[in-house]
Amino acid sequence: MNPKVTLNPDPEVVKMVKEGLAAKGGYCPCRLEKSEDNKCICKEFREQMADPDFEGFCHCLLYYKAKG
Numbered sequence: 001m002n003p004k005v006t007l008n009p010d011p012e013v014v015k016m017v018k019e020g021l022a023a024k025g026g027y028c029p030c031r032l033e034k035s036e037d038n039k040c041i042c043k044e045f046r047e048q049m050a051d052p053d054f055e056g057f058c059h060c061l062l063y064y065k066a067k068g
Helices: 011-023 043-050
Strands: 004-007 063-066
Touching: 043 063
Parallel strands: none
Antiparallel strands: 004 063
């Protein structure tokens, strides 16, 4: 079953994070290191998406994963 992942419902948060992503070339604006692990969607959140028991936001609050 594919997890349901949506954008944060707050348009201001989405705007701010997307601007940060654009400024950092697609790397998480919340992290200092530019590595493949921090390229959006980051490794941490990809692993959380794969966990059927995880529900919540990614590190930078851009994406939300619902259970199921």
